[in-house]
Amino acid sequence: MTVDTNIINGKLFTPEGFLEGGISIERDRIIKVGKEPSLPKASTRIDAKGALILPGLIDIHVHFRDFEQKYKETMITGTRSAIAGGVTTVLDMPNNKPPTNTAQRVKTKKQIIQEKAAANIGFYSLIPENAKEIIPLFKEGIFGFKIYPASPIYPPKDNQKLLALLKSQAEYKIPLIVHPDNGYADRNEKLLLEKNMPVIDAFLRAHNQIDEAQALKDFIELSKTSKNSLHCSHVTAKKTVELIEKNQDNNNLSSEVCVHHLFLTESDLRKMKSKAKCLPPVRTQLDQTALWEALNRQVIKIIATDHAPHSYEEKHCEFEAAASGIHGLETMLPLMFTAAVKGKISFEKLIPALTVNPAQLMAIKNRGELKQGNFADVVVVAKEKGKINAENFESKAKWTPFDGREVLYTPKYVLVNGFLSKEDDYIISKANAGKILEREYDVVLQDKLIDDEE
Numbered sequence: 001m002t003v004d005t006n007i008i009n010g011k012l013f014t015p016e017g018f019l020e021g022g023i024s025i026e027r028d029r030i031i032k033v034g035k036e037p038s039l040p041k042a043s044t045r046i047d048a049k050g051a052l053i054l055p056g057l058i059d060i061h062v063h064f065r066d067f068e069q070k071y072k073e074t075m076i077t078g079t080r081s082a083i084a085g086g087v088t089t090v091l092d093m094p095n096n097k098p099p100t101n102t103a104q105r106v107k108t109k110k111q112i113i114q115e116k117a118a119a120n121i122g123f124y125s126l127i128p129e130n131a132k133e134i135i136p137l138f139k140e141g142i143f144g145f146k147i148y149p150a151s152p153i154y155p156p157k158d159n160q161k162l163l164a165l166l167k168s169q170a171e172y173k174i175p176l177i178v179h180p181d182n183g184y185a186d187r188n189e190k191l192l193l194e195k196n197m198p199v200i201d202a203f204l205r206a207h208n209q210i211d212e213a214q215a216l217k218d219f220i221e222l223s224k225t226s227k228n229s230l231h232c233s234h235v236t237a238k239k240t241v242e243l244i245e246k247n248q249d250n251n252n253l254s255s256e257v258c259v260h261h262l263f264l265t266e267s268d269l270r271k272m273k274s275k276a277k278c279l280p281p282v283r284t285q286l287d288q289t290a291l292w293e294a295l296n297r298q299v300i301k302i303i304a305t306d307h308a309p310h311s312y313e314e315k316h317c318e319f320e321a322a323a324s325g326i327h328g329l330e331t332m333l334p335l336m337f338t339a340a341v342k343g344k345i346s347f348e349k350l351i352p353a354l355t356v357n358p359a360q361l362m363a364i365k366n367r368g369e370l371k372q373g374n375f376a377d378v379v380v381v382a383k384e385k386g387k388i389n390a391e392n393f394e395s396k397a398k399w400t401p402f403d404g405r406e407v408l409y410t411p412k413y414v415l416v417n418g419f420l421s422k423e424d425d426y427i428i429s430k431a432n433a434g435k436i437l438e439r440e441y442d443v444v445l446q447d448k449l450i451d452d453e454e
């Protein structure tokens, strides 16, 4: 038999660890993993030439900006940006304008990106204002509810009401994804500025580490009563790491670290100003060291980008007026793999944090591992010296605090559902092999979903 594609002559990362060999792909699936002589003949043969053959990266935290903020990014440009960075699956946050907080809005997003996604894409929702929306949102396959305590788009403000809502959906095990923030930071920042504190000091003081840890602590308490699973977005602080470690036995708690918090500190922020402005902010060296240690000790098991694109004007202006957020999809792989080869983390710990760990948390089935039967989402990562060049980004946001940084690895080939979507620096023009993903439930919960809606 002749299959569609063989990727050969590489160093595969499989659930059993690294092995020399290749994989065979037929349609959208991996049908064989092994040494080359054992693979069937293929119409297309990709020689990995000793490079790493890995599962495509899974990023559970991106902000594409469809609806009214398309000038910043769209699902089309965002998924192409993902492919350019070796990321084959993304989960899109709901703080759009207008916000994604109804089943209808999720449906609309799906209609917009249907057959146009370069990478696989799934969606989150905000907690809906109307509890009757919850079951329809589950039926649309959302992967979690995002909670922004600081934002006006975070209903409901009343914790008792929130608790009742959370309890009503706990058994579906949909993660509550918390941006750990106390909700008063903006007001505090204003007060500090009125007292003439320098702008960057006021920003850092208002969005401080103590409040981050306290906010997470409050949600851990809340979720103990509601029995929800809780995911802490972008951990930045040593104090937050300590809190997560103290709650290691709580199986309902998970967390992620973002790439920019692993590479930038407050002193970079003072130099780069608006370009490095993000929320939560980059922190001290002490905090950053704690984040690397947390990854290495697997206290934090997931790495994400928090890809948050903005327009040129929004990032090249006075600090106070600048938008918070950093492009992440096209820099994550080169930065993280370069850090790994320099000894910051082993490949054996790094790769799962970018692939199988996020897949397991979000119940993304049959992706995140190179094994027979899984979808053929693959990235071939070559050791190749280069420089990050923001001008070449596929994203609409063609700037990054990492512009010009030397990196040692690059995603050379990217396959999505078996379709070769990237080769060297080129995205295949018809790259639209991404699928719309929905959270899947076991049979009992599927039946319950039907009952609950009636």
Ligand SMILES: [Zn+2]
Pocket: 061, 063, 093, 306, 308
């Ligand atoms: Zn975010």
